[in-house]
Amino acid sequence: MSKNILVTGGAGYIGSHTVKKLLDDGFNVIVADNLSTGNISSVDKRAKFYKVDVTCEEEFSKVLDKEKIDAALLCAGEIIVSESIENPYKYYKANVGGLNATLEVLGKYKVDKIMFSSTASVYGNNCYDKPATEETLPDPINPYAETKLAGEKLIKWVANKYNMDYVIFRYFNVAGAEPDNSNGLRVKNPT
Structure with a gap:
């Protein structure tokens, strides 16, 4: 039986590429996205x-x-560092408050x-002059990074409460497109 994977922010850059890979690997994928920054044409x-x-x-x-x-793969959120400095309220509301709301619903529906x-x-300058490792301490230097941490x-803490298993991905520079050009970064002003 195929597993059902929910991808929030699945119309965004990382989310949409992950959706394609999950589908190619035989998973059923459900995408939830408000399209505020994502693109419907990116959704497989x-x-x-x-x-x-x-x-x-x-x-x-x-x-x-x-x-x-x-x-559930949680990719929804705000991601522009310079905007987070100009509008930290927006980033805390979306990346912390929004994540909290999402997790409450997932807990209620027993998604574990x-x-x-x-x-x-999240590492800030702690890996500026040396490679990051699992032991590198977080030291966010902007609201975006602080809200992700x-x-x-x-x-x-939510996983502890609901007995969830979780994995956290800390991406560095993400770039690229599908070889057939069916998907890639589709924003007017990439960061």
Whole structure:
């Protein structure tokens, strides 16, 4: 039996590439994205798509009422460092408050496997002149990185409460496109 994987932010750059790979590997994929920065044309046609704000518990719950989810990959959130400095409220609301709302719904529906899209920015300058390792201490230097680290810590405690298994990915520089040009970075002002 194929597993059902939910990808929040699945119309975004990392989310959409991951959706394609999961589908190619035989998983059923459900994408939840509000399309505020994602692009519907990036979502693989084989995935089931819901235009929904995952930070709204009532709206997001409707998706889980319809779908049995075995695991969730959480890619939704705000990602532009310079914008986070100009508008830290927006980043805390989306990346911490929004994640909190998403996790509350997943806990309520007993989704017990979580993968979180974080960032290597949590290391700050601690890997500026040397490679990062599992022992490198986080030291965020902007609101974006700080909110992603807060999200990691939130997941740890929520996972403890709901007995969830979780994995956190701290991406460094992500780049590239599908060889057939079916997917890639599609934003007006890439960062």
